[in-house]
Amino acid sequence: xxxxxxxxxxxxxxxxxxxxxxxxxxxxxxxxxxxxxxxxxxxxxxxxxxxxxxxxxxxxxxxxxxxxxxxxxxxxxxxxxxxxxxxxxxxxxxxxxxxxxxxxxxxxxxxxxxxxxxxxxxxxxxxxxxxxxxxxxxxxxxxxxxxxxxxxxxxxxxxxxxxxxxxxxxxxxxxxxxxxxxxxxxxxxxxxxxxxxxxxxxxxxxxxxxxxxxxxxxxxxxxxxxxx
Amino acid sequence: xxxxxxxxxxxxxxxxxxxxxxxxxxxxxxxxxxxxxxxxxxxxxxxxxxxxxxxxxxxxxxxxxxxxxxxxxxxxxxxxxxxxxxxxxxxxxxxxxxxxxxxxxxxxxxxxxxxxxxxxxxxxxxxxxxxxxxxxxxxxxxxxxxxxxxxxxxxxxxxxxxxxxxxxxxxxxxxxxxxxxxxxxxxxxxxxxxxxxxxxxxxxxxxxxxxxxxxxxxxxxxxxxxxxxxxxxxxxxxxxxxxxxxxxxxxxxxxxxxxxxxxx
Numbered sequence: 001x002x003x004x005x006x007x008x009x010x011x012x013x014x015x016x017x018x019x020x021x022x023x024x025x026x027x028x029x030x031x032x033x034x035x036x037x038x039x040x041x042x043x044x045x046x047x048x049x050x051x052x053x054x055x056x057x058x059x060x061x062x063x064x065x066x067x068x069x070x071x072x073x074x075x076x077x078x079x080x081x082x083x084x085x086x087x088x089x090x091x092x093x094x095x096x097x098x099x100x101x102x103x104x105x106x107x108x109x110x111x112x113x114x115x116x117x118x119x120x121x122x123x124x125x126x127x128x129x130x131x132x133x134x135x136x137x138x139x140x141x142x143x144x145x146x147x148x149x150x151x152x153x154x155x156x157x158x159x160x161x162x163x164x165x166x167x168x169x170x171x172x173x174x175x176x177x178x179x180x181x182x183x184x185x186x187x188x189x190x191x192x193x194x195x196x197x198x199x200x201x202x203x204x205x206x207x208x209x210x211x212x213x214x215x216x217x218x219x220x221x222x223x224x225x226x227x228x
Numbered sequence: 229x230x231x232x233x234x235x236x237x238x239x240x241x242x243x244x245x246x247x248x249x250x251x252x253x254x255x256x257x258x259x260x261x262x263x264x265x266x267x268x269x270x271x272x273x274x275x276x277x278x279x280x281x282x283x284x285x286x287x288x289x290x291x292x293x294x295x296x297x298x299x300x301x302x303x304x305x306x307x308x309x310x311x312x313x314x315x316x317x318x319x320x321x322x323x324x325x326x327x328x329x330x331x332x333x334x335x336x337x338x339x340x341x342x343x344x345x346x347x348x349x350x351x352x353x354x355x356x357x358x359x360x361x362x363x364x365x366x367x368x369x370x371x372x373x374x375x376x377x378x379x380x381x382x383x384x385x386x387x388x389x390x391x392x393x394x395x396x397x398x399x400x401x402x403x404x405x406x407x408x409x410x411x412x413x414x415x416x417x418x419x420x421x422x423x424x425x426x427x428x429x430x431x432x433x434x435x436x437x438x439x440x441x442x443x444x445x446x447x448x449x450x451x452x453x454x455x456x457x458x459x460x461x462x463x464x465x466x467x468x469x470x471x472x473x474x475x476x477x478x479x480x481x482x483x484x485x486x487x488x489x490x491x492x
Contacts, residue, residue, distance in 0.1 A: 128423060130385035131378050149381050149421055150374075167421070 008034035018051040018175050019084070020072070024058035032071060039076050045136050047077030055085030121158075128164065129154065138174065150190055159183070169193070178217045183227065187213040197222050230261070230342040232334045233465075234363035234392075238379030240350030242371045243400040243430070246440055248347040249277040250455065251367070253445040254462035256311035260342040263302060265334075266316035267359035268349040269325060275315045279443020280305060289317035292329050298336055307448070312341075322354050327361035334362025343465075352386060360387060365394040368424065371401045372413040377421055384422060396427035398461065403432040428461035429472055430454050 008030050010021040022031055039046075053068070060068070065083065072078040121140030129135060129144065131151025141158040144166075148154055152168035157175040159182070166184035171193035173180030178195035191200045192215050199215075199222040212227040235248045245268075252264035265288065266274035275281045286301035291314075305311040314337070317324075337344045348359035360366065366387050370380040384395060399415050406412035419426055433454035439446040446455030463470045 130388075131382040133385050147421075147423070151378050151382065165420075 007038075009038050011038060012054075012176065017081070018046075018049060019054045020051055021054040021056070022058065024056045028064055028067070031068070035068075035071060036075075042076075046138060048079075049077075049138060050079045050081040052082045052084050053080055055083060055088070057086050059085065059087035123156070125154075129168065131168075136174075148184075156180070162187075172215075180216075182215040183212065185212050186210060187215070187224065192222055192224075194222055230338040230340075230344060231364045232338050232344040232346060232362050233365045233367055234267075234346045234348050234360045235367045235369060236348035236356060236359060236383055236387075237350065237369040237376070238352060238356075238383040239370075239376045242369050242376050243436075244350070244369050245274050245277050245347050246436060247367065247369050247398060247400065247430075247458070248274060248345050249440075250445045250447045250458035251462055251465075252278075252311060252343070252345050253305075253308060253447040254459045255343050255345075255465065256305070256308040257447065257459070258462055258466060259309075260466075261310040261340070262343045262345065263312040263314060263337050263341045265314045265337070265344060265346045267330070267346050268355065269316045269320050269322045269358075270318065271349065272316040272318050274347045275303070275313060276443060277440045278305060278313055278445065280313050280315075281443070284313075284315040287315045287317040288333060289320050289324065291333065292325065298333075310341075322349065322358065325358050327358050330358045331362040338364075352382065356383070356386075360390055360392060363387075363392055365396065366392050367396050367398055367427070368422070369398045369400050370418060370422070372399060372407075372415065372418055374413070377413070377418055381422055384424060395424045396465075397422055397424050398428050398430065399426065400430045401432045402429050426472070427464050428457060430457045 006023060008023045008026045012019050012021055020035070026034070069080045072080060121137070123135075123137035123140065123142045125135050125142065125144045125146065128146035129148045129152035131149055134153045134155070135142065135144075137156040137158070139157060142154055142156040142160050144154060144160075144162045144164060147164040148162055148166045148168040148170065150167045153171070154160055154162070154168070155171045155174045157173065157177060159180050160170050160172045162170070162184040164184070165186035165188060166182070167188050167190065169191045170182050170189060172182045173195040174193075176195050178197070180194055182192055182194065189201065191198060194215065194217050197217055197220070213224050214227040215222055215224045235244050235251070237244050248264050252262050256262045264274060264278065266272045268274070269289070275284050280303050283303050286296045288301065290296050291298050291301045302312040302314055305313065334344055334346065346359050346363060349355035368380050368384060370376045387395060397419065399418055402415065403412055407414055415426065415429055431453045433446070433452055435446055435449060435452040436454050439449065439452070439455075446452040447458050449455045460470045460472070
Protein backbone atom coordinates (compact mmCIF):
# COMPACT_ATOMS: atom_id res chain seq x y z
CA UNK A 1 0.00 0.00 0.00
CA UNK A 2 1.22 3.46 -0.80
CA UNK A 3 1.39 5.68 2.20
CA UNK A 4 1.66 9.47 2.17
CA UNK A 5 4.61 9.53 4.52
CA UNK A 6 6.33 6.69 2.69
CA UNK A 7 6.37 7.20 -1.05
CA UNK A 8 7.54 4.26 -3.13
CA UNK A 9 10.42 6.25 -4.52
CA UNK A 10 12.05 9.24 -2.93
CA UNK A 11 14.70 11.56 -4.32
CA UNK A 12 17.09 12.77 -1.65
CA UNK A 13 20.42 14.48 -1.49
CA UNK A 14 23.18 12.83 0.46
CA UNK A 15 26.79 13.67 1.00
CA UNK A 16 27.77 11.29 -1.74
CA UNK A 17 25.25 12.76 -4.11
CA UNK A 18 21.68 12.38 -5.24
CA UNK A 19 20.02 9.13 -4.19
CA UNK A 20 16.82 7.51 -5.38
CA UNK A 21 15.44 5.62 -2.40
CA UNK A 22 13.12 2.76 -3.22
CA UNK A 23 10.57 1.21 -0.89
CA UNK A 24 11.80 -2.35 -0.23
CA UNK A 25 8.21 -3.66 -0.11
CA UNK A 26 7.11 -2.32 -3.49
CA UNK A 27 6.76 -4.45 -6.57
CA UNK A 28 8.82 -3.81 -9.68
CA UNK A 29 5.76 -2.39 -11.49
CA UNK A 30 5.00 -0.05 -8.62
CA UNK A 31 8.59 1.14 -8.55
CA UNK A 32 8.66 1.85 -12.25
CA UNK A 33 5.37 3.70 -12.14
CA UNK A 34 6.48 5.71 -9.12
CA UNK A 35 9.70 6.72 -10.86
CA UNK A 36 7.75 7.96 -13.86
CA UNK A 37 5.46 9.96 -11.58
CA UNK A 38 8.32 11.38 -9.54
CA UNK A 39 10.32 12.40 -12.59
CA UNK A 40 7.38 13.90 -14.44
CA UNK A 41 7.57 17.17 -12.52
CA UNK A 42 11.32 17.47 -12.94
CA UNK A 43 11.40 17.40 -16.71
CA UNK A 44 14.92 17.04 -18.01
CA UNK A 45 16.42 19.13 -15.22
CA UNK A 46 18.40 16.19 -13.87
CA UNK A 47 19.76 15.16 -17.23
CA UNK A 48 23.43 14.22 -17.19
CA UNK A 49 23.59 13.79 -13.46
CA UNK A 50 24.93 10.70 -11.73
CA UNK A 51 23.03 9.24 -8.81
CA UNK A 52 22.90 6.32 -6.46
CA UNK A 53 20.12 3.83 -5.91
CA UNK A 54 19.11 3.22 -2.31
CA UNK A 55 17.45 -0.19 -1.98
CA UNK A 56 17.52 -0.74 1.77
CA UNK A 57 16.66 -4.32 2.65
CA UNK A 58 15.59 -5.18 -0.83
CA UNK A 59 17.62 -7.04 -3.36
CA UNK A 60 17.02 -6.87 -7.08
CA UNK A 61 18.18 -9.43 -9.58
CA UNK A 62 20.43 -8.35 -12.41
CA UNK A 63 17.59 -8.16 -14.89
CA UNK A 64 15.55 -5.88 -12.66
CA UNK A 65 18.54 -3.68 -11.98
CA UNK A 66 19.26 -3.29 -15.67
CA UNK A 67 15.62 -2.39 -16.27
CA UNK A 68 15.71 0.33 -13.63
CA UNK A 69 19.02 1.72 -14.81
CA UNK A 70 17.91 1.90 -18.40
CA UNK A 71 14.58 3.49 -17.40
CA UNK A 72 16.45 6.21 -15.53
CA UNK A 73 19.08 6.64 -18.17
CA UNK A 74 17.07 6.52 -21.37
CA UNK A 75 14.13 8.60 -20.19
CA UNK A 76 15.74 11.07 -17.84
CA UNK A 77 19.45 11.04 -18.68
CA UNK A 78 20.33 9.90 -15.17
CA UNK A 79 23.32 7.68 -14.68
CA UNK A 80 23.25 5.21 -11.81
CA UNK A 81 26.65 5.15 -10.19
CA UNK A 82 26.20 2.86 -7.24
CA UNK A 83 23.61 0.65 -5.68
CA UNK A 84 23.38 1.03 -1.93
CA UNK A 85 21.59 -1.56 0.19
CA UNK A 86 21.91 -4.44 2.62
CA UNK A 87 22.70 -6.99 -0.07
CA UNK A 88 25.22 -4.78 -1.81
CA UNK A 89 28.81 -3.95 -1.04
CA UNK A 90 29.62 -0.86 0.95
CA UNK A 91 30.42 2.09 -1.29
CA UNK A 92 34.10 2.18 -2.06
CA UNK A 93 35.73 4.73 0.16
CA UNK A 94 38.55 5.34 -2.28
CA UNK A 95 36.25 7.20 -4.56
CA UNK A 96 35.82 10.86 -3.74
CA UNK A 97 32.33 11.63 -2.46
CA UNK A 98 30.35 13.47 -5.05
CA UNK A 99 27.45 15.79 -5.27
CA UNK A 100 26.02 15.50 -8.69
CA UNK A 101 29.37 14.70 -10.20
CA UNK A 102 31.19 17.55 -8.48
CA UNK A 103 33.43 17.07 -5.46
CA UNK A 104 31.46 18.01 -2.40
CA UNK A 105 32.58 19.90 0.62
CA UNK A 106 32.26 17.79 3.72
CA UNK A 107 33.15 20.05 6.55
CA UNK A 108 30.93 22.79 7.76
CA UNK A 109 34.09 24.75 8.40
CA UNK A 110 34.30 27.43 5.82
CA UNK A 111 35.71 30.88 5.72
CA UNK A 112 32.73 32.87 4.54
CA UNK A 113 34.80 35.91 3.87
CA UNK A 114 36.59 33.98 1.20
CA UNK A 115 34.03 34.34 -1.48
CA UNK A 116 35.28 31.65 -3.72
CA UNK A 117 32.72 29.10 -4.81
CA UNK A 118 33.69 25.65 -3.60
CA UNK A 119 32.07 23.63 -6.31
CA UNK A 120 33.56 24.04 -9.72
CA UNK A 121 30.59 24.40 -11.98
CA UNK A 122 28.92 27.78 -11.81
CA UNK A 123 25.97 28.81 -13.87
CA UNK A 124 25.51 32.45 -14.73
CA UNK A 125 22.09 33.93 -15.34
CA UNK A 126 22.59 37.26 -17.01
CA UNK A 127 19.13 38.74 -16.62
CA UNK A 128 16.41 39.37 -14.08
CA UNK A 129 14.24 36.38 -13.26
CA UNK A 130 10.59 37.27 -13.28
CA UNK A 131 7.57 35.65 -11.68
CA UNK A 132 7.07 32.09 -12.89
CA UNK A 133 10.64 31.66 -14.11
CA UNK A 134 12.69 28.89 -12.49
CA UNK A 135 16.41 28.38 -13.02
CA UNK A 136 18.33 25.36 -11.76
CA UNK A 137 22.01 24.60 -11.36
CA UNK A 138 22.09 21.09 -9.97
CA UNK A 139 25.76 20.65 -10.75
CA UNK A 140 27.12 23.50 -8.70
CA UNK A 141 26.60 27.18 -8.01
CA UNK A 142 24.43 29.84 -9.52
CA UNK A 143 25.17 33.50 -10.00
CA UNK A 144 22.34 35.81 -11.05
CA UNK A 145 23.36 39.09 -12.61
CA UNK A 146 20.02 40.76 -11.96
CA UNK A 147 17.07 40.40 -9.64
CA UNK A 148 15.08 37.36 -8.62
CA UNK A 149 11.55 38.70 -8.45
CA UNK A 150 8.68 37.46 -6.29
CA UNK A 151 7.28 34.29 -7.83
CA UNK A 152 10.63 33.36 -9.40
CA UNK A 153 12.81 30.56 -8.08
CA UNK A 154 16.50 29.72 -8.17
CA UNK A 155 17.80 26.29 -7.21
CA UNK A 156 21.42 25.20 -6.98
CA UNK A 157 23.22 22.22 -5.50
CA UNK A 158 25.90 24.63 -4.34
CA UNK A 159 25.89 28.32 -3.49
CA UNK A 160 23.53 30.97 -4.85
CA UNK A 161 24.77 34.48 -5.40
CA UNK A 162 22.37 37.18 -6.53
CA UNK A 163 23.98 40.40 -7.67
CA UNK A 164 20.71 42.25 -7.33
CA UNK A 165 17.60 41.92 -5.21
CA UNK A 166 16.48 38.45 -4.17
CA UNK A 167 12.73 38.73 -3.66
CA UNK A 168 11.64 35.26 -4.71
CA UNK A 169 12.57 31.79 -3.50
CA UNK A 170 16.15 30.52 -3.38
CA UNK A 171 17.21 26.97 -2.60
CA UNK A 172 20.93 26.44 -2.13
CA UNK A 173 22.46 23.06 -1.39
CA UNK A 174 19.39 21.57 -3.02
CA UNK A 175 20.90 18.08 -3.04
CA UNK A 176 21.68 18.22 0.63
CA UNK A 177 24.89 20.22 0.99
CA UNK A 178 24.17 22.24 4.11
CA UNK A 179 27.43 24.15 3.84
CA UNK A 180 25.95 26.07 0.92
CA UNK A 181 25.26 29.75 1.25
CA UNK A 182 22.88 32.26 -0.29
CA UNK A 183 24.19 35.74 -0.92
CA UNK A 184 22.32 38.74 -2.28
CA UNK A 185 23.07 42.42 -2.59
CA UNK A 186 19.52 42.99 -1.40
CA UNK A 187 18.06 40.04 0.44
CA UNK A 188 14.26 40.34 0.58
CA UNK A 189 13.22 36.76 -0.12
CA UNK A 190 9.82 35.15 -0.04
CA UNK A 191 11.57 32.08 1.32
CA UNK A 192 15.09 30.80 1.76
CA UNK A 193 16.02 27.14 1.64
CA UNK A 194 19.40 25.60 2.29
CA UNK A 195 19.58 21.83 2.14
CA UNK A 196 16.54 20.63 4.06
CA UNK A 197 16.16 23.84 6.05
CA UNK A 198 13.56 26.45 5.25
CA UNK A 199 13.10 29.93 6.58
CA UNK A 200 11.12 33.00 5.72
CA UNK A 201 11.54 36.64 6.63
CA UNK A 202 9.90 37.81 9.85
CA UNK A 203 6.21 38.54 9.42
CA UNK A 204 4.86 42.03 9.65
CA UNK A 205 6.60 45.08 8.37
CA UNK A 206 8.53 44.71 5.18
CA UNK A 207 12.03 45.77 5.96
CA UNK A 208 14.35 47.39 3.51
CA UNK A 209 17.91 46.43 3.89
CA UNK A 210 20.27 47.80 1.35
CA UNK A 211 23.39 46.06 2.49
CA UNK A 212 24.55 42.74 1.11
CA UNK A 213 23.54 39.82 3.26
CA UNK A 214 24.50 36.20 3.46
CA UNK A 215 22.43 33.25 4.64
CA UNK A 216 23.91 29.99 5.86
CA UNK A 217 23.22 27.12 8.20
CA UNK A 218 24.38 27.56 11.76
CA UNK A 219 23.43 24.94 14.33
CA UNK A 220 20.53 23.52 12.35
CA UNK A 221 18.98 26.84 11.45
CA UNK A 222 19.33 29.32 8.64
CA UNK A 223 20.90 32.53 9.86
CA UNK A 224 21.15 35.75 7.88
CA UNK A 225 23.96 38.16 8.50
CA UNK A 226 25.18 41.35 7.02
CA UNK A 227 28.08 40.75 4.71
CA UNK A 228 31.03 43.03 4.91
CA UNK B 229 3.38 51.72 -41.60
CA UNK B 230 2.16 52.10 -38.05
CA UNK B 231 2.80 50.02 -35.00
CA UNK B 232 0.94 47.40 -33.06
CA UNK B 233 0.79 47.84 -29.29
CA UNK B 234 -0.71 45.15 -27.10
CA UNK B 235 -2.32 46.41 -23.88
CA UNK B 236 -1.94 43.71 -21.28
CA UNK B 237 -1.60 43.03 -17.57
CA UNK B 238 -1.92 39.40 -16.58
CA UNK B 239 -4.35 40.18 -13.81
CA UNK B 240 -7.93 41.04 -14.61
CA UNK B 241 -9.72 44.21 -13.61
CA UNK B 242 -6.71 46.52 -13.56
CA UNK B 243 -7.91 48.63 -16.47
CA UNK B 244 -6.73 47.14 -19.75
CA UNK B 245 -9.89 47.87 -21.72
CA UNK B 246 -10.39 51.27 -20.13
CA UNK B 247 -6.79 52.16 -20.96
CA UNK B 248 -7.14 50.89 -24.52
CA UNK B 249 -10.29 52.94 -25.08
CA UNK B 250 -8.85 56.09 -23.54
CA UNK B 251 -5.45 55.88 -25.19
CA UNK B 252 -6.97 55.04 -28.54
CA UNK B 253 -9.21 58.07 -28.26
CA UNK B 254 -6.37 60.30 -27.06
CA UNK B 255 -4.12 59.26 -29.96
CA UNK B 256 -6.92 59.89 -32.44
CA UNK B 257 -7.51 63.32 -30.91
CA UNK B 258 -3.82 64.02 -31.57
CA UNK B 259 -4.60 63.42 -35.25
CA UNK B 260 -3.35 59.85 -35.56
CA UNK B 261 -5.08 57.08 -37.46
CA UNK B 262 -6.00 54.58 -34.77
CA UNK B 263 -7.73 51.23 -34.60
CA UNK B 264 -8.50 49.56 -31.27
CA UNK B 265 -8.82 45.79 -31.43
CA UNK B 266 -10.70 43.76 -28.86
CA UNK B 267 -8.84 40.47 -28.46
CA UNK B 268 -11.03 39.23 -25.63
CA UNK B 269 -12.96 36.75 -27.74
CA UNK B 270 -16.05 35.49 -25.95
CA UNK B 271 -15.97 38.24 -23.32
CA UNK B 272 -15.86 41.35 -25.39
CA UNK B 273 -16.41 44.71 -23.77
CA UNK B 274 -14.20 47.23 -25.49
CA UNK B 275 -17.17 48.10 -27.71
CA UNK B 276 -19.22 48.90 -24.60
CA UNK B 277 -16.54 51.10 -23.06
CA UNK B 278 -16.11 52.90 -26.39
CA UNK B 279 -19.88 53.35 -26.64
CA UNK B 280 -19.97 51.56 -29.98
CA UNK B 281 -21.79 48.40 -28.96
CA UNK B 282 -24.92 49.05 -31.00
CA UNK B 283 -22.93 49.68 -34.15
CA UNK B 284 -20.97 46.44 -34.27
CA UNK B 285 -22.01 44.32 -37.25
CA UNK B 286 -18.93 42.24 -38.04
CA UNK B 287 -16.15 40.99 -35.78
CA UNK B 288 -12.54 39.92 -36.23
CA UNK B 289 -13.88 36.36 -36.47
CA UNK B 290 -15.94 37.29 -39.52
CA UNK B 291 -12.82 38.73 -41.14
CA UNK B 292 -10.80 35.61 -40.39
CA UNK B 293 -13.57 33.34 -41.66
CA UNK B 294 -13.82 35.39 -44.83
CA UNK B 295 -17.38 36.59 -44.18
CA UNK B 296 -16.41 40.20 -44.78
CA UNK B 297 -13.58 42.49 -45.77
CA UNK B 298 -11.42 43.93 -43.00
CA UNK B 299 -12.45 47.51 -43.83
CA UNK B 300 -16.09 46.59 -43.47
CA UNK B 301 -15.58 45.15 -39.98
CA UNK B 302 -14.04 48.35 -38.64
CA UNK B 303 -16.56 50.44 -36.72
CA UNK B 304 -15.88 54.14 -37.11
CA UNK B 305 -16.08 56.25 -33.97
CA UNK B 306 -17.92 59.35 -35.15
CA UNK B 307 -16.77 61.55 -32.27
CA UNK B 308 -13.19 61.61 -33.50
CA UNK B 309 -11.61 61.58 -36.90
CA UNK B 310 -9.83 58.32 -37.80
CA UNK B 311 -10.69 56.20 -34.77
CA UNK B 312 -11.91 52.68 -35.45
CA UNK B 313 -12.89 49.61 -33.45
CA UNK B 314 -12.48 45.99 -34.46
CA UNK B 315 -14.77 44.05 -32.15
CA UNK B 316 -14.26 40.53 -30.88
CA UNK B 317 -16.73 37.77 -31.52
CA UNK B 318 -18.91 37.05 -28.52
CA UNK B 319 -20.04 33.67 -29.85
CA UNK B 320 -16.60 32.09 -30.15
CA UNK B 321 -13.86 30.91 -27.85
CA UNK B 322 -10.33 32.14 -27.57
CA UNK B 323 -9.07 28.89 -29.05
CA UNK B 324 -10.97 29.56 -32.27
CA UNK B 325 -8.28 32.04 -33.29
CA UNK B 326 -4.65 31.12 -33.80
CA UNK B 327 -1.67 33.43 -33.11
CA UNK B 328 -0.67 33.26 -36.79
CA UNK B 329 -4.07 34.59 -37.87
CA UNK B 330 -3.88 37.40 -35.34
CA UNK B 331 -0.40 38.29 -36.57
CA UNK B 332 -1.65 38.55 -40.15
CA UNK B 333 -4.59 40.67 -39.06
CA UNK B 334 -2.32 43.07 -37.15
CA UNK B 335 0.05 43.35 -40.10
CA UNK B 336 -2.82 44.28 -42.36
CA UNK B 337 -4.17 46.81 -39.87
CA UNK B 338 -0.88 48.60 -39.34
CA UNK B 339 -0.50 49.10 -43.09
CA UNK B 340 -3.32 51.62 -42.96
CA UNK B 341 -3.15 52.95 -39.39
CA UNK B 342 -0.60 54.74 -37.23
CA UNK B 343 -1.57 52.82 -34.11
CA UNK B 344 -3.14 49.43 -33.63
CA UNK B 345 -3.99 48.99 -29.94
CA UNK B 346 -4.81 45.40 -29.06
CA UNK B 347 -6.82 44.95 -25.87
CA UNK B 348 -5.62 41.66 -24.36
CA UNK B 349 -7.75 39.44 -22.16
CA UNK B 350 -6.53 38.68 -18.64
CA UNK B 351 -4.47 35.56 -18.13
CA UNK B 352 -1.45 34.04 -19.80
CA UNK B 353 -3.20 31.48 -21.96
CA UNK B 354 -4.14 31.47 -25.60
CA UNK B 355 -6.15 34.69 -25.41
CA UNK B 356 -3.05 36.55 -24.30
CA UNK B 357 -0.84 34.66 -26.74
CA UNK B 358 -3.16 35.69 -29.58
CA UNK B 359 -3.29 39.31 -28.47
CA UNK B 360 0.49 39.58 -28.26
CA UNK B 361 1.21 37.60 -31.44
CA UNK B 362 1.34 40.59 -33.77
CA UNK B 363 2.61 43.18 -31.31
CA UNK B 364 5.65 45.40 -31.87
CA UNK B 365 5.39 46.96 -28.41
CA UNK B 366 3.46 46.41 -25.23
CA UNK B 367 1.79 48.58 -22.64
CA UNK B 368 1.81 46.83 -19.30
CA UNK B 369 -1.03 48.00 -17.09
CA UNK B 370 -0.77 47.44 -13.37
CA UNK B 371 -2.31 48.86 -10.25
CA UNK B 372 -0.10 49.57 -7.23
CA UNK B 373 -1.05 46.26 -5.64
CA UNK B 374 1.21 43.33 -4.89
CA UNK B 375 -0.92 40.80 -6.77
CA UNK B 376 -1.23 42.98 -9.87
CA UNK B 377 2.51 43.70 -9.92
CA UNK B 378 3.28 40.01 -9.56
CA UNK B 379 1.13 39.18 -12.58
CA UNK B 380 2.57 42.06 -14.57
CA UNK B 381 6.03 40.68 -13.85
CA UNK B 382 4.98 37.28 -15.18
CA UNK B 383 3.55 38.89 -18.32
CA UNK B 384 6.75 40.87 -18.91
CA UNK B 385 8.74 37.63 -18.75
CA UNK B 386 6.41 36.00 -21.28
CA UNK B 387 6.54 39.02 -23.61
CA UNK B 388 10.34 39.02 -23.49
CA UNK B 389 10.29 35.33 -24.37
CA UNK B 390 8.24 36.31 -27.43
CA UNK B 391 10.96 38.87 -28.24
CA UNK B 392 8.69 41.83 -27.51
CA UNK B 393 11.18 44.05 -25.73
CA UNK B 394 9.72 47.50 -26.23
CA UNK B 395 7.69 47.61 -23.03
CA UNK B 396 6.03 50.56 -21.33
CA UNK B 397 4.56 50.56 -17.86
CA UNK B 398 1.32 52.26 -16.90
CA UNK B 399 0.51 52.44 -13.20
CA UNK B 400 -3.24 52.72 -12.95
CA UNK B 401 -5.53 53.78 -10.12
CA UNK B 402 -2.92 55.39 -7.96
CA UNK B 403 -4.38 57.04 -4.89
CA UNK B 404 -1.99 59.78 -3.73
CA UNK B 405 -3.65 59.98 -0.33
CA UNK B 406 -3.09 56.29 0.31
CA UNK B 407 0.51 56.52 -0.80
CA UNK B 408 1.00 59.43 1.59
CA UNK B 409 -0.32 57.42 4.52
CA UNK B 410 1.83 54.44 3.53
CA UNK B 411 -1.14 52.24 2.68
CA UNK B 412 -0.34 51.87 -1.01
CA UNK B 413 2.75 50.85 -2.94
CA UNK B 414 4.64 53.81 -4.27
CA UNK B 415 5.30 53.98 -7.99
CA UNK B 416 9.02 53.63 -7.28
CA UNK B 417 8.35 50.30 -5.55
CA UNK B 418 6.50 49.09 -8.61
CA UNK B 419 9.25 50.23 -10.97
CA UNK B 420 11.88 48.65 -8.71
CA UNK B 421 10.37 45.24 -9.24
CA UNK B 422 9.26 45.48 -12.85
CA UNK B 423 12.29 47.45 -14.04
CA UNK B 424 10.79 48.68 -17.30
CA UNK B 425 10.18 52.23 -18.50
CA UNK B 426 7.29 54.05 -16.88
CA UNK B 427 5.19 55.85 -19.46
CA UNK B 428 2.47 57.18 -17.20
CA UNK B 429 0.58 57.14 -13.92
CA UNK B 430 -3.21 57.29 -13.90
CA UNK B 431 -4.70 58.64 -10.69
CA UNK B 432 -7.71 56.97 -9.12
CA UNK B 433 -10.72 58.77 -10.56
CA UNK B 434 -14.42 58.12 -9.96
CA UNK B 435 -15.16 59.69 -13.29
CA UNK B 436 -13.78 56.53 -14.97
CA UNK B 437 -16.70 54.47 -13.65
CA UNK B 438 -19.18 56.97 -15.00
CA UNK B 439 -17.47 57.27 -18.36
CA UNK B 440 -17.09 53.52 -18.95
CA UNK B 441 -20.76 52.99 -18.11
CA UNK B 442 -21.75 55.72 -20.51
CA UNK B 443 -19.41 54.59 -23.25
CA UNK B 444 -17.74 57.97 -23.35
CA UNK B 445 -13.96 57.70 -22.76
CA UNK B 446 -12.67 60.09 -20.07
CA UNK B 447 -10.21 61.55 -22.53
CA UNK B 448 -13.08 63.70 -23.82
CA UNK B 449 -13.68 65.07 -20.33
CA UNK B 450 -11.31 67.95 -19.59
CA UNK B 451 -12.19 67.80 -15.92
CA UNK B 452 -11.18 64.17 -15.52
CA UNK B 453 -7.71 63.72 -14.00
CA UNK B 454 -7.49 60.20 -15.38
CA UNK B 455 -8.57 61.33 -18.83
CA UNK B 456 -5.88 64.01 -18.87
CA UNK B 457 -3.28 61.50 -17.67
CA UNK B 458 -4.19 59.26 -20.64
CA UNK B 459 -3.75 62.23 -22.96
CA UNK B 460 -0.24 62.73 -21.62
CA UNK B 461 0.57 59.06 -22.21
CA UNK B 462 -0.60 59.46 -25.80
CA UNK B 463 1.77 62.42 -26.20
CA UNK B 464 4.63 60.38 -24.76
CA UNK B 465 3.87 57.56 -27.17
CA UNK B 466 4.20 60.18 -29.88
CA UNK B 467 7.68 60.96 -28.61
CA UNK B 468 6.89 64.21 -26.84
CA UNK B 469 8.76 64.91 -23.63
CA UNK B 470 5.86 65.43 -21.27
CA UNK B 471 6.70 65.27 -17.58
CA UNK B 472 4.81 62.86 -15.39
CA UNK B 473 3.26 65.27 -12.88
CA UNK B 474 2.86 62.41 -10.45
CA UNK B 475 6.65 62.31 -10.37
CA UNK B 476 9.28 64.85 -9.71
CA UNK B 477 12.47 64.49 -11.64
CA UNK B 478 15.69 64.06 -9.73
CA UNK B 479 17.72 64.80 -12.79
CA UNK B 480 18.05 61.54 -14.63
CA UNK B 481 17.50 63.00 -18.06
CA UNK B 482 15.76 60.98 -20.70
CA UNK B 483 14.57 58.23 -18.43
CA UNK B 484 11.68 57.96 -16.05
CA UNK B 485 13.82 55.91 -13.78
CA UNK B 486 14.77 56.99 -10.33
CA UNK B 487 12.22 59.74 -10.20
CA UNK B 488 10.89 60.43 -6.78
CA UNK B 489 7.24 60.30 -6.14
CA UNK B 490 5.61 63.53 -5.13
CA UNK B 491 2.09 64.66 -5.49
CA UNK B 492 1.25 68.32 -5.41
